[in-house]
Amino acid sequence: MDQTSPIAMDCPHAQKAVSFLREIGLSVEISPGAKGFVNHIRIVRGTLRVDPRCPVSRLLHESGHLAVTPSRYREWMDGNLYTSLNRMLDDPDFLAAEPDSPLYRAVIQASDPEVTAWSYAAGVALGIPPEKIIQNREYDGAGKAIRLALMGHSYVGINGLAFAGFCVRRKSAYNPLPEYPELAFWLQP
Structure with a gap:
């Protein structure tokens, strides 16, 4: 089977997301x-393996892990992402980086709150209803509260995306980056 050809996903929003994810690289x-950490999706050496039954919320969240990870480490993302993140933190190039260097800032901002903020921004850009981007029952039942915080620009992951250079929290004449939920780029370089 040609894995890059369009395959019907059960969720039409997930079909749209698959096309978008491929377009951004x-x-x-x-x-x-x-099946990986969550049902219907697994990350294998920087590649998303997606079951057609995967809901868009899970697809966007898991793809966010790859998107906020610096490109040099993306293929390290495999299976247990905590192990992959720890591997990045042990990398001699990261350990030698200055705290304000782009590499250091990107690695530090590659955690779950940034992933959640990225996935919400991607869903908004795709025109997906907010309650489909983050479902109420997700995040141990806190999905609705997290979604509302994202909509109100008061979720901690937005700060991380801004610190990593994806956006700004609030538009200002002094910073040309777009205001969240718009992002200046989709993949961490």
Whole structure:
């Protein structure tokens, strides 16, 4: 099966997201039965393996892990992402980086709150209803509260995206970056 050809996803929003993710440069393979940390999706060496039953909320969140990870480490993202993140933190190039260097800032801002903020921004850009981007029952039942915080620009992950250079929290004449939920770029360089 050609993994780059359009394959019907059960969720029409997920179909739209697969096309978007491929357009921005992420590797997405349709893989019936895929299962990782969450059902219906697995990250394998920087590639998203997605079961056609995967809801858009999970697809956007898991792809966010790859999107906020610096490109030099993206293929390190595999299976247990905590292990992958720790591997980045142990990298001699990261350890030698100055705290204000782009590499250091990008690695430090590659955690779950930034992933959540990125996934919400991607869903908004795709025109997906907010309650489909983050479902109420997700995040141990805190999905609605997190979604409302994102909509109100008061979620901690927005600060991380801004610090990593994706956007600004509030528009200002002194900074040309777009205001969240718009992003200046989709993948951390």
